[in-house]
Every structure is written in structure tokens, then in C-alpha cells.
């Protein structure tokens with residue numbers, strides 16, 4: 124029976140000591156905080172990723188170094204399981220324990236205990252593939268990760284600077300290589316080829332779409348979108364904006380998907396580029412979220428968020444399933460979170476099953492797996508579509524009875540190739556949206572008119588302890604602090620079409636407040652009044668009292 128290489132771990136760990144005053148937590152999106160504090164975490168994640176791989180018989184585990192939409196000085200790291208999905212929940216707790224071991228000796232004890240508790244066979248190989256986004260702190264964090272991988276003797280593959288969804292793709296492609304369910308070539312080229320070929324088949328014979336403006340958030344999506352554009356050729360013209368990946372402070376600054384969603388405004392840098400009627404979209408810092416928009420004929424900004432994407436895509440897929448003659452056999456469902464606009468939920472629920480789950484991709488992804496075809500999108504633009512293995516098999520073997528059925532069947536098969544089913548992927552989702560717009564001959568206006576969003580407002584409150592906020596009912600109600608939910612309910616009743624909820628963020632040290640109402644001014648007022656209740660109940664930073 125092999126044992127842990129204690130000496131190697133010990134000596135390399137000494138180079139990556141944990142800051143004694145900090146506590147780290149593996150949350151919604153892995154570890155995420157100031158990049159300058161994460162050195163020890165990265166070293167330990169290297170060791171942990173290798174142990175996870177050994178536990179899974181040498182299957183390749185992914186490690187992504189990114190803080191996504193968060194400010195440039197933040198960074199983070201998350202682990203990706205062999206099928207390209209988020210790390211199994213029970214290991215989030217192990218990761219937190221390992222990251223918080225105070226000294227090197229404590230770390231060795233924690234690792235030893237993990238190996239024994241989980242009966243990890245250390246003689247198994249450890250295989251890890253890793254990547255990072257464009258953040259300046261990424262380079263040194265990657266070298267800390269490499270030390271961790273070296274300490275435990277893992278076989279490591281550096282996927283370089285790339286998007287989070289491409290890393291997820293690579294993990295799945297590596298683990299299915301040569302198998303019947305092979306996900307594609309295990310390279311970036313394989314990813315671009317797979318997506319672009321499916322896209323070209325899906326838009327063949329359709330009127331060519333106008334060029335699309337793509338706001339790349341000055342992040343890694345800029346280089347990925349530029350490469351994708353080459354593979355797309357003249358099937359779709361992408362006009363890339365906000366591509367300054369080396370300009371200090373530019374990442375996610377006044378641009379990108381999160382800016383658009385939270386401010387409900389066009390990034391100022393696009394003002395001169397977007398003409399009325401033209402489509403634009405924004406990626407976030409690691410290209411796993413997507414927001415669309417257009418200017419109407421009066422030049423007013425109209426946002427097409429994750430909910431609108433879900434509505435567009437779900438309706439199209441339902442239509443294709445019907446046209447293929449498979450409505451009785453393939454059921455489509457949608458998964459949303461409490462942030463979904465009430466009007467989108469109403470629109471979707473009138474057409475197909477809709478489930479609400481807590482924020483966080485892992486919750487949406489798991490819920491979507493219960494449908495034959497599960498469409499999931501967070502309002503912030505993070506989402507994808509999952510085709511169950513049985514559904515993919517059915518699509519591959521079904522004998523269509525008419526040419527129309529055959530066409531729809533092929534569309535569905537091509538969609539399984541176009542969509543990155545491992546995780547939300549802004550570039551894959553962008554192509555998916557473009558396919559539907561091409562098929563429906565929709566401009567932004569027709570898409571937008573599927574339903575009218577209820578006015579809404581999202582605000583943050585900085586409180587003493589966000590962990591004092593506990594929720595139930597898919598984060599729609601608070602159970603703690605006691606009494607606060609009743610006060611929120613009393614307030615909400617005063618607003619026509621009012622709805623509001625409060626939840627602790629999983630990625631920032633804040634509490635989020637969401638409100639919607641029939642009128643914009645009322646949604647704003649409700650959000651700020653609920654934020655005031657939160658502040659008064661939980662206390663907070665006076666300078667940050669919601670105004």
C-alpha cells in the first residue's frame with residue numbers, strides 16, 4: 124500500500140504557508156477572495172485534486188483558476204469532476220478543511236485523515252488538467268498549484284489561459300476519449316471545431332444573420348471569441364469589443380455580463396458601436412455567462428437576460444421535439460432560481476414544467492438532469508441545456524417517418540453538439556441563441572416580446588455576519604434572523620405585483636436583496652426598504668447603509 128509523499132509535501136508546503144488570520148471557504152464557485160491571499164490555497168488544491176483523481180481511479184480532474192465576474196484583484200479556484208461537472212458536494216467540505224489547516228503539520232494530519240476516511244488508494248494514478256483566466260495574480264497562483272501537483276506526484280496538463288467552459292469541456296473530453304460517448308477532441312481546437320461545425324449545420328439555408336457585437340469584458344473571452352470567429356468563417360460575423368486583456372484594471376470594469384445585469388445598462392464603451400436594432404451581447408470575465416441586448420428604435424436599451432435566453436431556447440427545443448414526432452417520448456423542463464423574473468416563470472410555466480432551486484450552477488445542473496431535456500439558466504446569464512443519455516440515444520436511433528421529422532431530428536442532434544453540456548458557456552450559448560434567431564427570423568424586438576419583464580432591482584447590503592442569514596424554499600424565504608421574513612412579507616404586501624427575497628451571497632461578503640413590482644419606481648423602493656430592514660436587523664457597515 125503506497126503512502127503519502129510526506130517529505131515532498133512538507134518541504135513544498137513550507138513555501139506556501141497559510142496566512143494565520145484568514146479562513147477560507149469552498150463556496151458556490153470554489154474558493155474566491157483577494158488573489159494575493161490565495162497562494163496556500165492553490166498549493167493545497169493541487170494536492171487535493173490529485174487525491175480526488177486517485178479516489179476516482181485516476182480519472183482526470185480539472186482545476187480552474189478564476190474569479191469570473193469579480194474585480195480584477197480577486198481570484199479563485201474551483202475543481203471540476205470527471206464528467207466536466209462541479210465538484211461533488213461532500214468534497215467541498217474536505218477542500219475547506221484542507222485549506223484551513225494552520226501549519227504544515229496540521230496539513231499533513233488533515234491529508235492523512237482524508238486518505239484514511241475516504242479509503243483513497245494512493246497507488247492509483249493522479250491526473251489533473253488546469254487552466255486560468257487573464258487575471259494578473261493567475262501566473263503565481265498557477266505555480267503554487269503546480270507545486271502542489273508536484274509534491275504528490277500528479278500527472279499534470281497545463282491548458283494555459285482559457286475560459287472556464289473550455290476547461291470543463293477538456294475534462295470531459297479527456298475522460299471520454301476513445302469511448303462510445305466521446306465528448307470530442309481533447310483540445311481547444313476540438314472545442315472550436317465541434318461548436319462551429321454544429322453551428323454551420325444548424326444555420327445552413329437560413330438567411331445570414333447581421334454581425335453580432337460581442338463585449339468580451341476585457342477578459343479571456345476575448346481571445347476565445349477571436350479564435351471561435353475564425354472557425355465560424357462567414358457563417359457568423361462577430362465584432363469583438365472590450366478585448367484589452369493586458370490593460371491593468373480593465374477586466375470586468377464598466378463592461379461584461381455582470382455589469383449589464385446589475386446596472387441594466389449598456390456598457391459605456393459600446394455606445395458608439397451599437398446601432399438601434401442591432402444585437403449585442405456581453406460575456407463575463409471567464410466567459411461562462413452571457414447577456415444579450417439591443418437598442419430599440421428610440422435608442423432605449425433593452426436587456427435580454429438569462430431568463431429571456433431560457434424562454435427563447437426552451438420554446439425552440441419544444442418545437443423541434445414536436446416536429447420530430449417525439450413529444451410523447453421526450454419531455455422538456457426548465458430550471459430557474461428565485462432571481463428569475465416573475466414574468467419569465469409565468470411564461471414558461473404555461474408551456475412546460477418549471478422548477479426553482481437555490482442559486483449556484485450545481486443546484487441547477489442537478490435539477491436539470493432529472494428531465495429528458497433540461498434547460499437551466501440563472502437570470503445572470505449562466506446556463507445550458509442538458510440532454511439525458513437516454514434522450515441522446517433516442518435521437519441517434521429514432522426512425523423519422525417524414526422529411527420534416529428527419530430535419531427536426533437532425534436539428535436536435537446538432538444541438539447536442541453545439542451546446543456545452545458540462546456547464547454554462549457564454550460562447551456556446553451565444554451560438555445557440557443565434558441559431559434560434561436565425562430559425563425564427565427574430566430580431567431582438569420579437570425575442571424581447573415573448574413576455575414583458577416585471578421591473579426589478581437587486582441591491583447588496585454589507586452586514587456584520589452574512590452567515591446569520593439562513594434561507595428555505597429555494598432561497599425565497601428567510602428562516603434567520605428570526606422575525607425578519609415577517610417584516611419583509613408585511614412590506615411586500617403593500618406593493619402591486621410585489622415580490623422580494625433576501626439571501627447571503629456565496630461569492631462575496633454581502634447579503635443580496637431582490638425585489639420586483641408592477642412599476643419600476645416601486646421595485647426600486649421595495650428593494651431599498653427591504654435592504655433597510657436587513658440593515659436594521661443585522662447591523663452593518665454604516666458607510667455602506669443602503670441609500
Ligand code: G16
Nearest residue numbers: 152191192482483484628629630631
Ligand atoms: C457564481 C455561480 C453562479 C452564481 C454567482 C453569484 O457565478 O457559479 O451560480 O449565480 O456566482 O452567486 P452569489 O449571488 O451567491 O454571489 P460566477 O460567474 O461568478 O462563477
